[in-house]
Amino acid sequence: MGTKKIKVLEVNIDDQGNGGVYSLIKNVIENKPENLEIDIAALEPFENTSNIKFLNKLGTSVHYVGYMGNKLKKQLVIYKNMIRLLKSKKYDVVHIHSDVANKLLVSGMAAKRCGVRKIILHAHATGIDGNNRNLKEKAHRLCRPRLQTLGAEYAACSYAAAKWMFPGIPKSDIKLIKNGIDLHKYAYNEKVRESVRKELNVEPEDFLIGHVGRFMYVKNHEYLIKIFANFFNEWNKRGLKGNPKLLLVGDGELYDVIKKSVEKNEIADSVIFYGLSNRVHELMQAMDAFLLPSFSEGLPIVGIEAQAAGVPVLFSDKVTREAKFLQDVHFLPIDRGAIRLWSEELFKIKEGYKRSDHTDIIEKKGYSIDKTVKCLLQLYGARVDSDIEKYKMLTDVEVKEELFRMLSDFADYCDENNLHYSLCGGTLLGAVRHKDFIPWDDDVDVFLSRPDYERLHRLIKKKPIGKYYRLESFQNGKLNLPFAKITDTSTKMEEKYFSNDKHLWIDIFPVDGMPDSEAKSNKMLDEIMRLKRYIGWALAKPGTGTTKVRAMARSIAMVIPKIRGAKYYAHRINSIAKRNKFQHCDYVGSAVWAVSRGERIKKTQYENVTEVEFHGRKFHAPEYDDYLRGLYGEYMKLPPLKDRKSHSITVLKKQ
DSSP states (O other): OOSSSSEEEEESSSOOOHHHHHHHHHHHHOOOOTTTEEEEEEESSSSSSSHHHHHHTTTTTEEOOOOOOOOHHHHHHHHHHHHHHHHHHHHEEEEEEEHHHHHHHHHHHHHHHHHOOOEEEEEOSSSOOOSSSHHHHHHHHHHHHGGGGGGOEEESSSSHHHHHHOOTTGGGGEEOOOOOHHHHOOOOOOHHHHHHHHTTTOTTTOEEEEESSSSGGGGHHHHHHHHHHHHHHHHHHOOOOEEEEEEEEETTHHHHHHHHHHHHHTTTEEEEEESSEEEEEEHHHHEEEEEESSOOOSSOOOHHHHHHHHHEEETTTTTTTTOSSTTTTEEOOSSGGGGGHHHHHOOOOHOOOOOEEEEEHHHTTOOBHHHHHHHHHHHHHHSSSSGGGOOOEEEHHHHHHHHHHHOOOOOOOHHHOOEEEEEOHHHHHHHHSSSSTTOOOOOOOEEEEHHHHHHHHHHHSSOOOOOEEEETTTTTTSSSSSEEEEEEEEEEEEEEEOOSSSSSSEEEEEEEEEEESHHHHHHHHHHHHHHHHHHHHHHTTTTOSSSSSHHHHHHHHHHHHHHOHHHHHHHHHHHHTSOOGGGGGGEEEEEOOOGGGOEOOOOOOOOOEEEEEEEEEEEEEOOHHHHHHHHHSSTOOOGGGGGGHHHHHHHHEEE
């Protein structure tokens, strides 16, 4: 990529209903290269401030330019606010999204007045939504011809949306931007399906119908309820095993109306109002069919997501045929007499559909987020070539900056989710003695109590830390060590003596209960340290060592450990460490990777959290004096030069 940053303002983006356009732009922001800066101008307020915080962490500023008063005055206020923002921030590209022409026109006029070099008008729908639809459509048709006076470029999510917004403009002048998704998240996973169905109280014999969308007119929830009521009654007439259930994901202005409709049809016990969710990819795994009886759609992202997840889809015949990628997708009318047709299609799905992964087909159709990002980069004027995937070797200083970023993100995640972390080991020593990394050290160590450690594994499945972060551990089968690592997959690792690590990491150590008897504790820790040494040999590269003699000795010593494998020893260590429950012990410690008998401290010292400074920021720490003395003795004294050892690692960062 070029070195100059391109500044882009995405206009008319908000999280109301976690809608498709918001999902698209969030995906783009999460996957953008470093030379692209993206901010948001929201015409409506965000519903969830945590979404703004999330975007801020990714380097995106959210500016509210809307107005909650009179609708006509609102257009003037938006125009003035947009001019003020554009003059102060000087964006290179203004990318305006909408389902109606008047919204494109107001923001586009502001961008033109401010001399923005590239204005992009992006159509996302094929019809009008909300109240006063006749009036809105008249305004749309009145403003539509004036869009051609802005000197803008045109984009649309589908040809149907392009026809609705830009009639008379040749197709060749309209850029089709496919609403790509993160396909890896939607790949069919039987274990996730079973877990989510259990969470939703859906039995294996039950048939779960799903819908994702804001409770608004265009989504046609009233018709959806009628379909389900008919299907529900017919199911009972046929005396089938299990129960049909309906999962509604979303929120919106018609929520109460739909709730009353469900009660009126006497199906309340079979309808799950899930609310807003950031885990749609998991919820879709649990579904047996996905329904979208909308009055109009541009090209519905949720429909693409459902097909990627391998869910049979029933669309209304008002949805563009461009939304069909798989054979198990059908378009049905939404008049009163068609309700039975929908029910019959659902029974066909129940009897004859076998679930499988279809992400490869969706990817071939061009709907992966990677391809969408590249397409938008071209639209914004950024160079797109092979150097997107190139890696840069990091200096020692840059490695520490990356580690500090990872630690900060993990600490924020813990605080937001009530996980009680503490710095430990060399990181805590560095904080106390240097207020920073130990000068010759280059790793990060963190404690979590065993209950919080196990909760982290459950939580991170539903709520990831970030796009490039992965949890690797013995518990989830991704690490042959008895603890966990948070890794950054945008990095590559090369380690001189070991072959275990592929990405830059921070270590997460579970804190377990320890015996009250010091003698029993010492015996346990001695056994674990012996097994830990065997793990080192099992993972070591043959023929490596600081001297030829050491290399030869290592090669001989590692024969049996390599036969048994690191996983064997990790399992034994984990079993020993978990013998004493954290909740029931007066003494605790991170036995799984003990470096000495000094790991054992009083639980009150562990739980008496204090704050320490590390690399310019405050982090949580236990009452540390006894702990650090147990590990390092006179810990404030620097060790001899010969003992100042660092990891022999090389780190590369994706550019």
